[in-house]
Amino acid sequence: MNRPAQIRTMPRRVLDIGCGDAQKIKRWALQKPGWQFEGNHVPDVHIARIPTDLPSNVHVKEADTFDYTKDKPDEHYSMVTSDMHIGWYKGREKDPRVYAERVTSEAHRLLAPGGQFKVITLDGAGDVTRRIMEKAGFRDVTQRQIMGKEIWKTEWTLRYSMPRPSLVQVTGIKPK
Helix, strand or coil, X not given: CCHXXXXXXXXXXXXXXXXXXXXXXXXXXXXXXXXXXXEEECCCCCCCCCXXXXXXXXXXXXXXHHHHHCCCCCCCEEEEEEECHHHHCCCCCCCHHHHHHHHHHHHHHHEEEEEEEEEEEEHHHHHXXXXXXXXXXXXXXXXXXXXXXXXXCCHHHHHCCCCCCEEEEEEEECCC
């Protein structure tokens, strides 16, 4: 089955782990009104506030990643994303890599077969992220350089006048 037909038959639900101010999923929700978008905003990690003007197909909850996903059924989402979250935040773990492995395994559990896990991270963490995805069971893992554009137009980066870093998007597919 070709990729576009495969996506049409999947559940049309997207989870953004560590969604911050939810601007990305808000933008996507306006483009795909028939889809459902969810995000968890980790308390005390991101200074951005969840907007009050979210479309009706966007649901954001302030919660730890694993508290948020523990009751979600297996194979519930067609896409799971995480921008910078697994590279910067370590949750209850002492080691950010252990946290990244846990989040990646959880994304694998939550994705329907054929679903995508997309991670945006700093350039230097791309190879590690790719290996973590492959270890968790993702296939066709790709890595590409991107520019830090829209995801960096946030209150946080504007407040601290951060330069736009060199970023990498790593994408893996859950096998059927």
